[in-house]
Amino acid sequence: MTMADENLDDVLLIERERWPDGPPHELFRRMRSECPVHWTSRVPEFPESAGFWSITTADDVYTVSRDWRTYSSERGGIVAVTAGFPLELMRAMFIGMDPPKHDRIKALFQAGFTPKRIAGHEAEIRRIVVDVLDRLEGHESCDLVVDVGQAAVSRVIGSFMGIPPEDDAIWAEMMNATLGASDPDLNPDGVQGAIEKTVPEIFERCSKMIAERRENPTDDLTSVLVHAEINGEKLEEHEIVMGFFLLVAAGNDSTKATYASGMRALLENPDQLQLLLDDPSLIPSAVEESLRMFPAFAHFRRTAACDTELNGQEIKEGEKVVMWYVSSNRDATRYEDPDRFDVTRNPEHQAFGAGGRHFCLGTALARLELKILFDETLARYPEMRLDGRPEFVESAFLNQLKTLPVRLG
Numbered sequence: 001m002t003m004a005d006e007n008l009d010d011v012l013l014i015e016r017e018r019w020p021d022g023p024p025h026e027l028f029r030r031m032r033s034e035c036p037v038h039w040t041s042r043v044p045e046f047p048e049s050a051g052f053w054s055i056t057t058a059d060d061v062y063t064v065s066r067d068w069r070t071y072s073s074e075r076g077g078i079v080a081v082t083a084g085f086p087l088e089l090m091r092a093m094f095i096g097m098d099p100p101k102h103d104r105i106k107a108l109f110q111a112g113f114t115p116k117r118i119a120g121h122e123a124e125i126r127r128i129v130v131d132v133l134d135r136l137e138g139h140e141s142c143d144l145v146v147d148v149g150q151a152a153v154s155r156v157i158g159s160f161m162g163i164p165p166e167d168d169a170i171w172a173e174m175m176n177a178t179l180g181a182s183d184p185d186l187n188p189d190g191v192q193g194a195i196e197k198t199v200p201e202i203f204e205r206c207s208k209m210i211a212e213r214r215e216n217p218t219d220d221l222t223s224v225l226v227h228a229e230i231n232g233e234k235l236e237e238h239e240i241v242m243g244f245f246l247l248v249a250a251g252n253d254s255t256k257a258t259y260a261s262g263m264r265a266l267l268e269n270p271d272q273l274q275l276l277l278d279d280p281s282l283i284p285s286a287v288e289e290s291l292r293m294f295p296a297f298a299h300f301r302r303t304a305a306c307d308t309e310l311n312g313q314e315i316k317e318g319e320k321v322v323m324w325y326v327s328s329n330r331d332a333t334r335y336e337d338p339d340r341f342d343v344t345r346n347p348e349h350q351a352f353g354a355g356g357r358h359f360c361l362g363t364a365l366a367r368l369e370l371k372i373l374f375d376e377t378l379a380r381y382p383e384m385r386l387d388g389r390p391e392f393v394e395s396a397f398l399n400q401l402k403t404l405p406v407r408l409g
């Protein structure tokens with residue numbers, strides 16, 4: 001049987017073999033047109049984990065994203081398969097909270113991430129990226145994921161949080177193992193191992209940094225969290241720890257994913273690469289197109305807080321509702337020829353979420369980092385080419401490459 005005549009009712013969307021090389025775009029295309037709110041009845045690797053609804057069109061993702069009363073982030077976790085990750089930890093991050101708790105903490109974090117504050121870091125971010133590229137001098141080839149993307153974004157978020165540069169690699173490794181827990185290369189200890197070993201180590205290191213900032217305040221974001229007050233109240237210790245965790249995790253991961261996928265698309269589409277080389281002012285548009293086609297997170301999830309109905313489909317209270325950005329960003333009702341990578345498109349998209357309370361906090365930072373990463377990489381290595389097979393992280397949550405081998409010149 002080919003995929004074209006497979007009965008969608010029988011499809012278990014996140015079966016591993018469906019994602020050998022990233023998201024199953026053809027399957028998502030069928031779902032959008034034939035069964036836009038689709039039920040996956042069980043999760044093969046985690047039989048105890050109940051099934052979930054898949055939301056695949058841009059309109060429906062928009063609806064779910066903006067209705068936190070019906071679709072809760074707090075009730076059941078924020079990813080399709082929580083795989084034993086303790087719910088109380090997810091709920092201690094503001095990405096796993098509903099209003100009013102969420103609003104209170106997010107407001108505090110937002111103060112550190114205004115577009116103006118981020119723009120103030122432009123020179124520093126460029127210096128970090130240039131420094132990372134300088135380290136490639138004398139090399140003929142490299143892995144753009146590890147040697148450029150990871151190295152640059154770890155230092156950027158590290159500098160915001162006050163992490164010393166010599167600790168960047170260990171933080172990146174711990175975050176990759178936790179977020180990419182299903183990939184044996186990123187996390188050799190298995191999902192349970194990550195929960196029992198890596199997560200406690202992360203917390204220990206967070207707590208240590210927090211204790212240091214209590215003693216000796218600095219001007220980094222960790223200090224801001226430790227000393228912040230909302231309506232005269234300080235954040236609780238676990239809120240600071242989980243806030244720190246959320247920022248370091250988000251900062252380490254997503255931006256490098258979009259950088260690597262965007263660079264791959266450019267190297268595979270030399271005509272598009274040439275457009276950017278001829279006219280670097282197209283880079284911000286290429287960044288948006290990379291975000292659209294390769295959203296760093298394949299999905300985030302909500303849980304129905306009451307019985308409801310979406311696009312003609314009944315959804316029962318307590319059921320999981322998964323918003324697939326990898327699908328909604330290629331919805332043909334929004335984009336002409338959605339699978340074509342077009343650096344002049346400058347699209348709107350849902351890579352940062354589709355609005356509503358949980359819209360990404362890091363958009364200004366991510367956009368600036370991506371612009372500088374593309375700018376500097378292309379200016380220095382206009383002759384770069386692919387040099388081996390890029391490989392995806394094994395995950396239905398992280399939509400990212402774990403390796404992208406290139407020849408530099």
Ligand code: HEM
Nearest residue numbers: 094095250251254255296300351352353358360361362366
């Ligand atoms: C290409 C880069 C990035 C992408 C594609 C991305 C994507 C997303 C998405 C889809 C959400 C929404 C989750 C939901 O609706 O439940 C989100 C939330 C969030 N992102 Fe990002 N992100 C990126 C970069 C960053 C960076 C650099 C930071 C900060 C250092 C960051 C911090 C956050 C935080 C704190 C939230 C939670 C917001 C909330 O719950 O109110 N992100 N991100």
